[in-house]
Amino acid sequence: MTQAIVEFFWDAASPYTYIAATQLDKLAAASGAKIVWKPFLLGKAFEATGNRPPVTVPAKGKYLFSDLKLWSKFYGIPFRFPDKFPISSLLPMRAASAALRGDANQGIAFSQAVMRAHFGEGRDISDPAVVQAVAESVGLDGAALLAAAQEQDAKDALRKNTEEAIARGVFGAPTFFANDTMFWGNDRLPLLTAWLKGELQG
Amino acid sequence: MTQAIVEFFWDAASPYTYIAATQLDKLAAASGAKIVWKPFLLGKAFEATGNRPPVTVPAKGKYLFSDLKLWSKFYGIPFRFPDKFPISSLLPMRAASAALRGDANQGIAFSQAVMRAHFGEGRDISDPAVVQAVAESVGLDGAALLAAAQEQDAKDALRKNTEEAIARGVFGAPTFFANDTMFWGNDRLPLLTAWLKGELQG
Numbered sequence: 338m339t340q341a342i343v344e345f346f347w348d349a350a351s352p353y354t355y356i357a358a359t360q361l362d363k364l365a366a367a368s369g370a371k372i373v374w375k376p377f378l379l380g381k382a383f384e385a386t387g388n389r390p391p392v393t394v395p396a397k398g399k400y401l402f403s404d405l406k407l408w409s410k411f412y413g414i415p416f417r418f419p420d421k422f423p424i425s426s427l428l429p430m431r432a433a434s435a436a437l438r439g440d441a442n443q444g445i446a447f448s449q450a451v452m453r454a455h456f457g458e459g460r461d462i463s464d465p466a467v468v469q470a471v472a473e474s475v476g477l478d479g480a481a482l483l484a485a486a487q488e489q490d491a492k493d494a495l496r497k498n499t500e501e502a503i504a505r506g507v508f509g510a511p512t513f514f515a516n517d518t519m520f521w522g523n524d525r526l527p528l529l530t531a532w533l534k535g536e537l538q539g
Numbered sequence: 540m541t542q543a544i545v546e547f548f549w550d551a552a553s554p555y556t557y558i559a560a561t562q563l564d565k566l567a568a569a570s571g572a573k574i575v576w577k578p579f580l581l582g583k584a585f586e587a588t589g590n591r592p593p594v595t596v597p598a599k600g601k602y603l604f605s606d607l608k609l610w611s612k613f614y615g616i617p618f619r620f621p622d623k624f625p626i627s628s629l630l631p632m633r634a635a636s637a638a639l640r641g642d643a644n645q646g647i648a649f650s651q652a653v654m655r656a657h658f659g660e661g662r663d664i665s666d667p668a669v670v671q672a673v674a675e676s677v678g679l680d681g682a683a684l685l686a687a688a689q690e691q692d693a694k695d696a697l698r699k700n701t702e703e704a705i706a707r708g709v710f711g712a713p714t715f716f717a718n719d720t721m722f723w724g725n726d727r728l729p730l731l732t733a734w735l736k737g738e739l740q741g
Contacts, residue, residue: 386599400708411730508596
């Protein structure tokens with residue numbers, strides 16, 4: 338049997354993506370699936386689909402804050418909402434694209450760390466100095482990663498993933514695909530796990 | 540120890556509310572909580588908060604349909620998306636308000652049955668004949684319930700719940716409150732269960 342592939346469309350600007358990302362080792366262990374990290378720009382998907390960030394509805398924004406705290410307790414993960422929110426994630430996402438084009442494990446370690454810096458520690462990941470420090474915390478050359486983030490390859494990879502996401506119907510984050518079945522949201526992890534175990538087909 | 544109370548704000552026009560409602564016996568059994576059914580008009584909460592139904596974003600509408608089918612398989616419940624959607628739920632919700640003011644168990648049985656008629660069987664519950672038939676299927680006097688739905692008490696109870704929901708921050712359905720902690724969505728049932736077990740406090 339070939340190993341199932343789960344494509345993970347993620348943007349470090351999205352708090353629910355941080356929360357979901359902390360559960361991916363568990364997802365892989367429970368399902369045997371390989372997770373493929375696909376950085377994209379959520380803001381572009383909002384523009385293309387007419388969807389809006391939840392915080393644009395005040396009642397939803399208020400709930401979101403309480404909900405994120407409950408999920409962080411549920412999962413037992415650090416959570417600190419950043420003072421600066423929302424931020425442009427262009428720089429960290431280009432850096433992640435560059436990192437993921439190198440050693441995949443290090444790329445994933447950087448991707449996890451940059452989300453944890455933003456939503457676990459409340460840091461401003463649009464700041465190059467923060468991106469550099471995060472890179473160094475996972476053993477990457479921070480200055481080299483900042484330089485690679487500005488290269489055409491990293492920009493193109495991020496744009497390509499974003500276009501692919503929109504073409505496949507992505508309107509929010511995190512979004513997972515198992516084959517062509519889409520799962521939107523941290524709260525769909527139980528459904529995705531059941532799907533991967535073959536419990537929802539047919 | 541006093542029994543925990545979960546307030547359940549529901550509108551039969553909402554497919555995720557149908558799906559969540561099928562799991563409430565399980566929630567009560569797992570948590571020991573008593574569930575208090577509070578019919579309200581979701582459309583009014585959309586108007587008051589500026590939130591929009593998910594189907595107003597085409598990509599979200601497309602996903603919603605696939606997602607609902609997956610949840611129905613996950614839970615093992617009947618699902619048939621109604622040809623007529625969205626409908627005005629004013630009549631069935633007034634009928635539910637009237638039914639819940641009588642024998643609570645029969646009121647809940649009617650509330651469950653009217654959602655199952657709409658999203659489990661695809662029937663048009665804005666049709667008085669359907670509401671009457673659903674009432675009779677749970678042992679109520681259908682004609683009497685239709686008459687009670689037009690009485691001021693039923694109208695006032697529904698309006699009062701709707702105003703209360705909006706005042707407490709409800710912007711979607713289903714919405715649960717455990718004390719004053721809000722849980723929005725079928726997908727928050729695991730979080731609500733954990734909260735009721737005392738795992739998320741502090």
